Amino acid sequence: xxNATNGHPATTRSHAEDLFADMGAQVANMNSTxxxxxxxxxxxxxxxxxxxxxxxxxxxxLLLTRIPYFREIVLMSFSCPHCNLRNNEIxxxxxxxxxxxxxxxxxxxxxxxxxxxxxxDTCIFRLEDLDLEIPxxxxxxxxxEGLIGTVREDLAAHQAERxxxxxxxxxxxxxxxxxxxxxxxxxxxxxxxxVDDPSGNSFIEPRPGDARGKWAKVExxxxxxxxxxxxxxxxxxxxxGDAQTNGTAAPATDxxxxxxxxxxxxxxxxxxxQAGNNIDAPPPDDDIIENNVYSFPATCPxxxxxxATNMKMVSIPYFKQVILMSTVCASCGYRSNEVKTGGxxxxxxxxxxxxxxxxxxxxxxxxxxxxxxxxCPELQLRVEPGxxxxxxxxxxxxxxxxxRDLRAQAFGLEDxxxxxxxxxxxxxxxxxxxxxxxxxxxxxxxxxxxxxxxxLEDPLASSYVQSFTAPEPDPxxxxxxxxxxxxxxxxxxxxxxxxxxxxxxxxxxxxxxxDAKKASVEVDKDEIEAL
Numbered sequence: 001x002x003n004a005t006n007g008h009p010a011t012t013r014s015h016a017e018d019l020f021a022d023m024g025a026q027v028a029n030m031n032s033t034x035x036x037x038x039x040x041x042x043x044x045x046x047x048x049x050x051x052x053x054x055x056x057x058x059x060x061x062l063l064l065t066r067i068p069y070f071r072e073i074v075l076m077s078f079s080c081p082h083c084n085l086r087n088n089e090i091x092x093x094x095x096x097x098x099x100x101x102x103x104x105x106x107x108x109x110x111x112x113x114x115x116x117x118x119x120x121d122t123c124i125f126r127l128e129d130l131d132l133e134i135p136x137x138x139x140x141x142x143x144x145e146g147l148i149g150t151v152r153e154d155l156a157a158h159q160a161e162r163x164x165x166x167x168x169x170x171x172x173x174x175x176x177x178x179x180x181x182x183x184x185x186x187x188x189x190x191x192x193x194x195v196d197d198p199s200g201n202s203f204i205e206p207r208p209g210d211a212r213g214k215w216a217k218v219e220x221x222x223x224x225x226x227x228x229x230x231x232x233x234x235x236x237x238x239x240x241g242d243a244q245t246n247g248t249a250a251p252a253t254d255x256x257x258x259x260x261x262x263x264x265x266x267x268x269x270x271x272x273x274q275a276g277n278n279i280d281a282p283p284p285d286d287d288i289i290e291n292n293v294y295s296f297p298a299t300c301p302x303x304x305x306x307x308a309t310n311m312k313m314v315s316i317p318y319f320k321q322v323i324l325m326s327t328v329c330a331s332c333g334y335r336s337n338e339v340k341t342g343g344x345x346x347x348x349x350x351x352x353x354x355x356x357x358x359x360x361x362x363x364x365x366x367x368x369x370x371x372x373x374x375x376c377p378e379l380q381l382r383v384e385p386g387x388x389x390x391x392x393x394x395x396x397x398x399x400x401x402x403x404r405d406l407r408a409q410a411f412g413l414e415d416x417x418x419x420x421x422x423x424x425x426x427x428x429x430x431x432x433x434x435x436x437x438x439x440x441x442x443x444x445x446x447x448x449x450x451x452x453x454x455x456l457e458d459p460l461a462s463s464y465v466q467s468f469t470a471p472e473p474d475p476x477x478x479x480x481x482x483x484x485x486x487x488x489x490x491x492x493x494x495x496x497x498x499x500x501x502x503x504x505x506x507x508x509x510x511x512x513x514x515d516a517k518k519a520s521v522e523v524d525k526d527e528i529e530a531l
Contacts, residue, residue: 054083064093073118073141090139091121096230097200098302098334099219105144105193105204106214110186113145116205119195122230123202127151128192130179144193144204145184152180198226207431208438209380212373216384221301232304288313290321300329307331318470320462322367322392339390341369341462345494350461353478354395359448361476362396365466371492372458374398379441379452395454399446403439459488 049060058080066072072093079086107113118141119125125134125147134151142150156177163170182188195202206215222230288294290313298309307329315321323340356362368374370390375382383402391398444450456463461481467474489495 049078051078051080051083051085053085054080056080056082058082058085073139075141090118090141096232098336099200100196100198100222100226101200101202102197102218102220103195103202103204104216104218105195106190107144107183107193108190108211108214110189113148113184113186114143115207116143116203117141117147117195118201118203119147120197120199120201122199123195123197126194126196127180127183128194129188130176130191132176148180148184152177152184155180198222199230208434210382212375212382213384216387218386219389224304227304232302290315298327300327300332300334302329302334303332305329305331307334316365316367316464318467319367319464324392339367339369339392341367341390341460343462346461348461348481349457349459349484349488350463351478351480351482352456352458352463352465353480354454354456354465355451355476356395356445356454357451357476360468362394362446362448364395364468365392365464366395366398366454366456367392367462367464368398368456369458369460369462371460372456372463375455375457376445376452377455378450379445380438381442396446399442403442403446407439459484459492 044061044063047060047062048057050056051058058078061077061079063075063077064072065075074091074093076089076091077087105112105115119139121139122136123139124136126132127148132151140147140150155173159170159173159177162173179188183191193204195204200219204215222232288311293310293312295308295310298307299305300307307327309325309327311326312324313321314324320341320343323342325338325340327334327336329335354361354364368388368391371385373383373385374388381402388401388405391401393401441450445452454465456465465477467477469475484492484494486495
């Protein structure tokens with residue numbers, strides 16, 4: 001957020017920014033104060049707390065801070081001078097994100113174990129290769145080495161008693177401990193780690209230039225059970241009555257009036273069409289008319305209240321028809337936009353390569369489908385499938401969106417903020433230089449000062465780059481069809497699709513059920529006659 005030092009009024013600072021500052025900024029503030037003010041410039045807050053071990057009074061220290069690759073957190077440290085009990089914990093102080101998030105990371109070398117990790121108290125941490133799952137519990141801010149080391153220490157704490165009382169279980173745990181030790185020493189690589197957090201507040205540190213499949217993030221809509229766990233909703237409570245009791249209104253939006261959700265809720269909590277608002281009810285014959293806006297009921301992933309999802313089908317010249325979808329919640333102001341492509345599944349995937357050389361190339365329309373991966377080798381930029389969802393924008397627009405997301409999610413900065421990412425003290429010097437170079441190259445590319453190559457690899461061939469010479473081939477666009485890998489077909493669910501022969505299978509299953517039913521009746525008759 002902007003402050004008075006960069007030309008904006010200090011009143012634009014949020015309450016969270018006043019309370020949560022970077023560790024480096026807090027230490028610098030202490031160093032800048034005089035000796036007389038040193039006692040007043042406390043970084044931590046101290047609270048007397050009851051020790052649950054000896055039931056004497058101990059001390060809890062609280063540090064409100066903002067850390068790189070995350071948001072606001074509260075660091076808590078408890079110490080008891082009577083029994084020397086110590087305990088450290090982390091709690092997220094940031095808002096619950098609109099969607100849940102799952103991260104996957106592949107450890108290829110010992111250096112990867114130094115990646116920073118934030119594990120909130122609602123997060124599930126998994127070592128996929130060992131099928132080892134750490135359920136939600138105490139929050140942690142550490143690196144992968146520290147997190148895996150803590151898991152190993154916890155398992156080894158009672159291994160002697162386990163071997164004496166349950167030798168079979170102890171032997172299996174011993175193998176897990178051995179594997180964890182080899183992972184920490186780098187003898188058992190590569191291996192996969194996943195972090196699944198319904199609140200969306202956990203994180204694994206990315207690095208510019210990460211290889212394909214090394215780091216991935218997927219956002220998904222929370223289930224009703226996960227929302228209840230986070231205290232966001234109760235299925236037994238009427239959502240509409242709860243929203244009226246709350247009395248809060250959604251923040252103002254600048255989207256077009258026909259896409260607003262206001263005035264669309266009917267008598268059954270379902271959006272209905274109104275005269276004069278350019279929104280049509282779904283047609284009875286299921287025929288979607290191009291350029292018409294349709295609305296259907298949905299549930300807001302942010303607050304679980306009923307909301308409206310608007311849909312419009314448009315045609316992209318020399319490509320295909322696509323569906324634009326927009327969700328707006330009148331209760332909490334949640335908004336999302338996405339692009340869906342339709343049609344049959346092609347036999348092959350498609351790889352589009354665009355050579356961006358001039359400022360005009362930055363204005364080309366780009367459709368990145370949800371299944372497509374995007375990367376720019378010269379910029380050390382890679383976006384895995386599912387990370388951004390579907391986007392229909394320009395080359396400049398998609399790069400700007402990526403920069404905005406990285407600065408906001410990874411560093412807590414707005415896209416226009418002048419603050420440098422290297423001011424974060426928790427980052428290593430190598431990481432600072434890497435991120436500074438990455439954002440500098442990305443900014444030059446957006447401004448048209450740096451030529452680069454943009455590649456869209458889509459196993460469903462549903463992505464598109466505008467051609468300036470259509471229908472003739474564009475010399476700056478390379479189109480390559482390729483055979484999908486078994487892993488891609490498995491991820492897309494194509495191996496489970498059957499378009500031929502399923503009628504005979506259904507008939508065979510029906511006959512088998514009837515034969516089994518007749519056999520059961522005959523057995524019952526025999527038992528009755530025997531009695």
